[in-house]
Amino acid sequence: xxxxSPTGSEAHxxxxxxxxxxxxxxxxxxxxxxxxxxxxRAAHPPLLVTLAGELGSGKTxxxxxxxxxxxxxxxxxxxxxxxxxxxEAPRSPVYHLDLYRLDRPDQLEALAxxxxxDARALVLVEWPDRAGDRLPGGRVTLSLQHxxxxxxxxxLYAGWHA
Numbered sequence: 001x002x003x004x005s006p007t008g009s010e011a012h013x014x015x016x017x018x019x020x021x022x023x024x025x026x027x028x029x030x031x032x033x034x035x036x037x038x039x040x041r042a043a044h045p046p047l048l049v050t051l052a053g054e055l056g057s058g059k060t061x062x063x064x065x066x067x068x069x070x071x072x073x074x075x076x077x078x079x080x081x082x083x084x085x086x087x088e089a090p091r092s093p094v095y096h097l098d099l100y101r102l103d104r105p106d107q108l109e110a111l112a113x114x115x116x117x118d119a120r121a122l123v124l125v126e127w128p129d130r131a132g133d134r135l136p137g138g139r140v141t142l143s144l145q146h147x148x149x150x151x152x153x154x155x156l157y158a159g160w161h162a
Contacts, residue, residue, distance in 0.1 A: 023159045028152050032058055032144075033065040035156065040069025045092035046120050050128035050135065050161075053144035058154050059126045062142065063096055070094060070122055078126075084111050093121045105132035137162050 027035065043049075049066070051059040064076045071089040079085040079098045087094040095116045102108070108131060116123055117136065128135055143157040 024155055024157045026147060026150075026153050026155050028154075029058070029061065032062060032154060032156065036062045036065025037069035040066040040071075043070055043122055045122050048117065048123045048125070048136065048139040049142060050125045050139055051142045051144070052126075052128055053154075054146065057144040057146055059144060062144065062156075063124050063126065066122075066124060067094055067096070084116070089122070091122075093119065095119070095121055095123045097123070097125045099125060099127040099130035102127075102130040105130070105134045108134050 025035075043066070051062060053059050060078045067076045067087060067089070071091060072087040072094055074087060076087060076096065077085065079096055080100060083098060083101065085096045087096065097111065097116070099108075113131075113134065125131070125135075128141075139161050141157075141159055141161045145155040145157070147153045147155055
């Protein structure tokens, strides 16, 4: 990804882990944090990033690292109970949503979903499956999975969803 900022409605190309065959990479927590920081440094708004994975797979850890690389200086916490956290960064606001507690996609209205997606911001969404058909294309999808034979490592899948 180049250092120049995209303008207008330019779309991001596929963003996949560095040196990852087929967009997947096994990594420990330190490597995951490093990858997240590099991803955050490369990201330009507006950008929607979804993060999927079972409980404890590292989604919030990855969000914290992405925010760090993006320039968020405050503490980044899981919005499990608040559902939405907003952070300030030099390039744009960052919205971190945790949809785990939603039962239906129509509950997104109470979170100002459409306004958040329309903002010139970095938007990070945990548990994106809860958004159903309200989740637009044109996003980076990240998925974390436990490795059964190595509990200290995660498998990160990354790609572009048009």
